[in-house]
Amino acid sequence: MRTMLLVNPKATTTNARTRDVLIRALGAAVDLTVEQTAYRGHAATLAANARAKGYDVVAVLGGDGTINETVNGLLNPVNGGTPPGGDDPSAGRPGLIVIPGGSANVFARALGLPNEPVEATGAVLEALREGRRRTVGLGQALWEGESRYFTFCSGMGYDAEVIRAVEGLRGAGRKATPTRYVNTALRHYLATDKQHPAMRLTGPGIPSAAGVYMAIISNTSPWSYIGSKPVLPTPWAAFETGLDMLALRRIGPLAMAPVVRHILTESDSLPSGRHLVQLHDEAEFTLTANRPVAFQLDGDYLGEREYVTFRATPNALQVLV
Numbered sequence: 467m468r469t470m471l472l473v474n475p476k477a478t479t480t481n482a483r484t485r486d487v488l489i490r491a492l493g494a495a496v497d498l499t500v501e502q503t504a505y506r507g508h509a510a511t512l513a514a515n516a517r518a519k520g521y522d523v524v525a526v527l528g529g530d531g532t533i534n535e536t537v538n539g540l541l542n543p544v545n546g547g548t549p550p551g552g553d554d555p556s557a558g559r560p561g562l563i564v565i566p567g568g569s570a571n572v573f574a575r576a577l578g579l580p581n582e583p584v585e586a587t588g589a590v591l592e593a594l595r596e597g598r599r600r601t602v603g604l605g606q607a608l609w610e611g612e613s614r615y616f617t618f619c620s621g622m623g624y625d626a627e628v629i630r631a632v633e634g635l636r637g638a639g640r641k642a643t644p645t646r647y648v649n650t651a652l653r654h655y656l657a658t659d660k661q662h663p664a665m666r667l668t669g670p671g672i673p674s675a676a677g678v679y680m681a682i683i684s685n686t687s688p689w690s691y692i693g694s695k696p697v698l699p700t701p702w703a704a705f706e707t708g709l710d711m712l713a714l715r716r717i718g719p720l721a722m723a724p725v726v727r728h729i730l731t732e733s734d735s736l737p738s739g740r741h742l743v744q745l746h747d748e749a750e751f752t753l754t755a756n757r758p759v760a761f762q763l764d765g766d767y768l769g770e771r772e773y774v775t776f777r778a779t780p781n782a783l784q785v786l787v
């Protein structure tokens with residue numbers, strides 16, 4: 467099985483020792499080529515090349531950002547080649563292996579992998595031995611002639627503002643710890659606009675809703691983790707279904723407190739309230755804003771947008787897990 471391993475040496479919890487353990491373990495099971503990412507976006511180019519060269523599997527040791535780039539490289543053919551057709555498009559693409567090496571590792575954990583690289587390697591080797599593959603859908607965000615796939619979530623509004631603020635701190639040399647996210651979210655909450663909602667939801671067969679402050683779009687659940695605690699704003703979201711969404715039309719403390727309490731309680735039930743707009747298993751919808759709004763995808767801040775369409779891409783990839 468021809469496998470290309472992509473290692474992001476700069477990912478938060480990736481180091482030379484785990485990289486070498488993984489190379490030895492995977493190298494004993496498959497025909498392995500190793501590539502280190504050298505810059506932002508490099509994983510997408512390497513993954514697209516792996517697909518063009520007919521690799522069977524692309525493995526990633528890194529965080530959710532590197533996995534996102536890899537997935538986009540696997541889905542976007544090099545030189546405009548034709549995407550695989552048929553009922554199962556995933557069959558025409560290399561399979562994916564993920565080994566958590568980032569800060570939150572949401573995609574790996576949502577797949578049920580241990581949040582520890584050596585243990586996750588053990589689980590992946592077992593999947594390889596037993597030929598276990600799970601076909602997953604992806605989300606796709608489309609805006610102003612651009613598009614990008616996401617593996618677990620996207621968001622517009624307050625959550626993307628928090629990610630932007632944390633990225634600013636990381637740029638200044640701070641680490642992205644759960645405490646830093648929570649503290650930044652609390653501090654930023656005081657500053658975010660709670661008076662002028664900017665967004666409107668529309669979509670085929672979806673009742674339109676105006677006055678939206680923030681929206682979380684999910685391809686799976688959990689949406690994130692605080693340490694080992696899952697955060698579940700869209701508990702019914704799953705890799706095998708379309709997209710889910712939780713949007714808030716009021717974000718004052720009285721409206722937010724019960725929602726925050728609910729999504730931290732590992733419950734299977736949806737948060738409730740007249741100020742919430744919820745979608746489950748949808749194929750497509752659009753958020754339009756009357757001013758540029760912060761936008762994030764798989765935890766990566768992507769600037770401010772006034773219009774983003776979210777689309778489900780079923781059976782996009784096979785993951786060895």
Ligand SMILES: Nc1ncnc2c1ncn2[C@@H]1O[C@H](COP(=O)(O)OP(=O)(O)OP(=O)(O)O)[C@@H](O)[C@H]1O
Binds near residue numbers: 476765
């Ligand atoms: N050699 C490199 N130098 C600097 N940045 C890199 C390099 N290789 C990859 N990157 C970029 O680093 C970013 C973050 O990496 P990654 O997501 O793997 O780890 P992380 O940030 O620690 O994890 P998480 O996404 O869970 O917070 C990615 O967007 C990727 O493009």
